[in-house]
Amino acid sequence: MKKSNTMKKEEILVRLQEFELFKGVPSEQLEWFAEHSELHFYEEGDTIFKPGDAIDEILIIIEGAFRLLSISNQQEREIATKIKGEVSGFLPFSRAKNASGVGRVIEKTIILGLNRSYEREMLRDHYELCQVLVHEMTSRVREFTGFQKQTEKMAALGKLSAGLAHELNNPASAIVRSAGELKKHLSLQPKKFKKVIKIKLTEELTDRITDLLFDKIQSPSAPKSLMKRKDLEDDLSFLLEDLQVDDAMELAENLADYGFEEKDIQSLAEQVKPEDIGAILHWMSDNLAIEKMVGDIQESSERISTLVNSVKVYTHMDQGQEKSEVDLHEGIRNTLNILNHKIKSSGTKIKLDFDEEIPAVCLFVSEINQVWTNLLDNAIDAVAGSDDPGIILRTRQKGKDVQVCIIDNGKGVPDEIAARIWEPFFTTKEMGKGTGLGLELVKDIVEKHHGTIKLKSQPGSTTFELCLPIS
Incomplete structure (x- = not known):
């Protein structure tokens, strides 16, 4: 960057008068x-400012x-592109002292700085x-707030999406794995059936035999x-080897899963021919294995169904945008x-x-769920590093209100931070992990419901206390 006064004052004045922003501003004020002011000249790729630089000039883009x-x-x-005729940098009454982002030139640029x-x-x-400049500042604040709120929403959506993807991936993978094993297992059945x-x-x-099998399926009693459990598997394996049963080790593991004991197999062996005991035990084991795989598929499917239903209720996507009575x-x-997942x-x-x-409380459901998300997400971050991280969620009725405490x-939270946590853009999180709008959004939503929210904090115990009117 170079500073220069090569452009004449009269030419600068003409440029300013041409800009829509300054229509109606008397010529003597622009003069x-x-x-x-001073002129700053930049080449493509130059950096005008970077994070931490002092905001000490009103910048008007001449070219x-x-x-x-x-x-x-x-x-x-x-975030935005500033072009000819627009203003950046310091503005009257602005409390901003330092830049939080980067200004990078995309073509040869001349800036007038006061x-x-x-x-x-x-x-x-x-x-x-x-x-004119104050009006420009209010527009800037409005645009920046909108951008930051959108960033906050996208960040929250990103966290939820990542967690849901992980939570859905586990049961989905279990279904695929169990289905594959079941298909392979069933393909061997005709041979064993002979x-x-x-x-x-x-x-x-x-x-x-069938009663014994169904008893074990309905009331499995594997050692905890x-x-x-290892001792039981060893005992069963030795017994099966003595009975000259093929694949004794694998068979013992499967039978142990459902609590088969030595006495069960010995009793069975005494009632059938020696050459038949192996086929009978393998038939029972195959049925137990199928039962287990089907059970795994069912459990995983129910987990996916629960998550999908949670998302449906959380987003309130099948309901309108009006208030409705809901179970908190x-x-x-x-x-x-x-x-x-988190x-x-x-x-x-x-x-x-x-x-x-x-x-039940009358609420805008999708909005109040944002409150729980932001407060719980912050609480999980707050207990990170604790020896025994824990969160208590407590609800009580207090007169005509419902009280919800997240502890x-x-x-x-230190006193000096507690005094500022509701301020827009205030955050103690590192760059990229917080916009400072999460708690402001919480406060806005609670107040929209004519409720209150308070913070009580000391080392080892932080409580966000919400009170929401029942009607």
Whole structure:
């Protein structure tokens, strides 16, 4: 960048008068601006400012253009493009002191800069000029707030999507795996069926075998202790080898899953021919294996169904945008389902202390679910690093209100931070992990419902207390 005064003051004044922004501003005020400003010349690719640089000039683009870029996770994202005739940098009454993004030139650019040291003189003597610049500042704040709120929503959506993708991937993978094993298993059945069909058993003995099988399927009693289970497998394996049964080790593992004991097999061996015991046990084992694989598929399918239903209720996607009476507990539980991946990966223990007698509350459902998401997401982050991370969710009826408390055992919120947590754009998270709009959004939604939200915090116990009117 170079500073220069090669462009004449009269030419600068003409340029300013041509810009739509300054229509209606008296010529003498623009002449004062041109006289007290300096020209900055940039080449394509030059950086006008970077994060942390002081915002000390009102910048008016005389020629060219530059991009405003935000930096998140070491990646640049375009916020806006500033072109000829537009304003950037410092504006009257703005409290911004330092740049939070990057200004990068995209073509040869000339910028007129007025140092903020002239702010008082401008406010005192040049009303119309100040009015234009203040209006520009309010427009900038409105646009930036909209951008940041959209960023906050996209960040929240990203977190939920990542968690849901992980949560759905596990049961989906289990279904694919179990279905593949089941198909392979069933393909071997005709060959094994030949051995079983040759066996001649009485009707009474057949009933005993099938009753034993169904008892084990309906009431499996495998040892809970890994050591006891291993001992059982070894005992069964030795017994099966003594009975000259093929694949004794594999068979023992499967029978142990359903709590078969040595006495069950010995009793069976005493009632059938020695050459038939192997075929009978393999037939029973095959049925147990099929039962287990079908059970795994059913359990995984139910998990997917639960997650899909949680998303449906969470987003309220099959309902209108009007208020409706809802069970607060259902919304909280669905939010926990959606955040389950983050809860599990952080090792956070969730305790539900719900008063199941509280009445339904009239709410904008999808909005109040954003409240649970933001508060729970923050609470999970807050307990990270704790020896025994935990969150308590408590509900109570307080007169005409329902009280919801979200309590975490994190390190707490210092007083100087607690005083600012509801401010727009205030965040203690590192760049890329927070926009500072999460708690502001929470407060706005709660107040929209004519409720209140308070923070009480000390090391080891932080409580967000919400009160929502029942009607």
